[in-house]
Amino acid sequence: MKSAVEPLKARRIYLLLRDRIVAGELSPGARLPGEPALAAEHAVSRVTVRRALDLLDKEGLVQRKAGSGTFVHDTRAVRPIVADLSNVLSHLIDMGRSTDVRLLSFGYGVPPEPIAESLGLKPGERAQRSVRVRLIDGEPFSYLTTHVPEWIGLTYSEAELAARPLLELIERSGVTTERATQAINATLAGPEAAAALDLEIGSPLLTLTRIVYEPSGRGVEHLHALYRPDRYSFHMDLVRTGNDGERRWSPALGWPRTTDKSKSEKSKAGEKPTRTPRVIKQRS
């Protein structure tokens, strides 16, 4: 068995720098602090900084010029996709970007207890489990694990699942979907997800867990989605509702907009990032 210990500090610095670049804090063309400076800043040796920069370089995020410095390269290719809170990204397709789905796994079995519970399954009852990866322009950005009660799952084939949206298939089976709940969170990539998303284990991931209910209140779909944060983020517009006494933000329903100039977001140096919303025009 090969032993281990993988880059840690190096990868960390790589990720931090990467975040700052993708977030727009370091604009294209800008020169990064020198290797000695970065080494001092992060209290590591220059060799380590160097490894981090090599990773950025290999990824094309940065261009190194001997004798001159390291410069931020084209970031446009790395700009994340933006979806609204209901997870709609159809506007991307309209923009000519191609999305593709790859079905990694398909089968029936007894799901873990919490999922069974959310689907209202009796102990021992089976469900269909599928794992899919969604790609945009050939690059994977989401890793979806879905569970559907067996009696629904049986109404469509594996091939159909690979080709059509699951929810559409569910509705085709005669089930009406009406309500859903979802939770957004963050995790680290485990081995399978990391492999599927072309990431290293331990990379941060955005998480979305959604349960779709039919009118009777029975769950018909349990979705667990993992997103690469550098390629996907949730975005929403809020409006102020309820005058003073009860001031609160509510989602702006007419949602389409995003017209304004690239409003980027980021915070201070050496901090956490967040993505830059994409300027998107949408049809309709």
Added chain:
Amino acid sequence: MKSAVEPLKARRIYLLLRDRIVAGELSPGARLPGEPALAAEHAVSRVTVRRALDLLDKEGLVQRKAGSGTFVHDTRAVRPIVADLSNVLSHLIDMGRSTDVRLLSFGYGVPPEPIAESLGLKPGERAQRSVRVRLIDGEPFSYLTTHVPEWIGLTYSEAELAARPLLELIERSGVTTERATQAINATLAGPEAAAALDLEIGSPLLTLTRIVYEPSGRGVEHLHALYRPDRYSFHMDLVRTGNDGERRWSPALGWPRTTDKSKSEKSKAGEKPTRTPRVIKQRS
């Protein structure tokens, strides 16, 4: 300078197991796979698995019984706070949980370019930057970095900021807030955030970036929030709108019912009061 190489595989396994526990996949009382099994599953040595389990143990998530096995312990203490998408968690306060805010940093300066842009500042214009940590029941769960145009920031004092919601202070200054945009994402904890949130560097974090605009369209607040995913998550209810042709999910405006996780009946072996300190300091 102390050299390095920190636990990697061990921590990874720790985090993965932790996720499964917190997510409910491994219910309280359940017995984890044995150390040899886990070692095989993750292709590591038993020593490494052991370290991961030690971390879980120290955190109180798991109880180890020599000769018997390792069992999932009380998870209720770890259940994350749930907030709706507009970031309201008032219902928690209603539940008797106390929140507290600690002001870590306060000052004025020229913000990084993307933030300046979002606030509509001219190059060189200054803004107030504050860093706060929010605690619930004494435990930190969010790390907030806010930027406000100087002319607004000057209308309140540092003490006021530490005591009252920022948005309230902004509105008190005469500014009307009407619209906001926010993006949700994920990252890894950097050094400062990790320290403030009592985490290790490299832990996953939920990210929320919100920009609040006044009616004229000028930004008046830039918020960058980092949340511990094990203590905080976003939750929302959706309803199906737009019949077939344009089927889509929209946020349910009525208040979401909290995800009641009280599956009371499960009292396994003698319940234990275990009040475990939350320190995750590893290495001694």
Added chain:
DNA sequence: GGAACCTGTATGATGGATAATACAGCTTTG
């Protein structure tokens, strides 16, 4: 009781990440 698990504990070996240091060649600046 005893087999078959399990967790606790100790050992030595190893290899890869990191540190520390030195020097080359290029670029920019004055």
Added chain:
DNA sequence: CAAAGCTGTATTATCCATCATACAGGTTCC
């Protein structure tokens, strides 16, 4: 041109996470 940066490239040494292995002592179950 020369000085002062910078990146490229070695070399050597250290450290420690991990591996592999062995054995102890507890628990479960037949």
